Amino acid sequence: MAEKKELDRRLGIKGWALGGRWGFERYLYTLHRITGLGLVTYFLLHILVTSTRAFGGRAIWDPLMGTLGSGFFKAGEFLVFAGFAIHGLNGIRLILIELGIATGKAIEPEYPYPTSVGNQRPLAITVSILAAVLIVLGAYNIFIAH
């Protein structure tokens, strides 16, 4: 039998990087993944930086801290905080959804079909507003207060 020749149409990273005609929750999905990857990267860098104190002593630590206190790294610190706010709050939303608390029970589907997306939408909006408020407070603290 002849081998089937087919075209691969798996979207890959484009599948969650490009918004297209998707809904609000799809963007939260993408943000959650990006911020998660960002936080893991930060965590690894954090371990690397703090380990210089143990292995290199104050001679390396003090100038390094001076460099990390500059404007560029402050912007990085802000991004880490923003990522933490989004990932943490959206994570709480996802836990509530995954425990079936925010999705609702099975219903008899009648057109136009309501979905669980509508049930959890107020939670998604609340979490987004809270994250935005936290990010603004974080920006004030990082760039203005200090």
Place this chain on the structure above:
Amino acid sequence: MSDTSFRNIPFTVFRYNPQTDATPHVETYTVKVQSGMTVLDGLHQIKSDHDASLSWRYSCRMGVCGSCGMLINGRAMLACNTQILDVSTIAIAVAPLPNFPVIRDLVPDLESMFVRHKEIKPWIIRKDESESDRLDREYSQSPEQLEAYLQFSYCIKCGCCMAACPTMATDAEYLGPQPLAQAYRYEADSRDQGFEERKPILDKDSGLFSCHYGSECSVVCPKGVDPAKAIQLMKRQMVLDLIGLRRKKCSGLHHG
């Protein structure tokens, strides 16, 4: 009075012939559209008036068979269930469902979905297999017990949810919303006793907990199955089982 006037709408159609094309391309055809025409009608018009070689899969023309799922203006839909003017009055773009290999033009190969669907054992599992040899009793079920799974049993396996899922896009091993929702369809069925058999299949890497609620599967589902909800309710059962709070089912057998 219904609108009987026609308007010309360009259809940009994904074309790929594995025998002649190294890469896919798009072709644009002008379709005379009247109010009430579906995307499937538009494709038939292209086939009869412009290019007889255009291929797609369809059967029932009424949103029951699940054959004509395709990407219409960026969203996975059934071509027979979607009126052209509801999507756009300016232009229509039609492509095969993403996340599936393409056999030709608008025909996706859905085999990977069917294999995964079978993997989750989509049938009622009884602890006592010999019951089926003794058909002397009924499995009784109340209306409430029926409602617990009925919504999820309307799946027509069109693949729209699999095409819309962002996790499917990057994880080739992910079970996907269709099989996972069907796992809950049986878990929610009072007659089923297959939780322990399905648990290792659902709990593996790229299984149930790889769903992160992109929720598009529920938005695109043409039958209101709401796979995202079913998946979350299945997760709830797994968590309850982990902490020893999952309610055991009674046999469901009616003695009379």
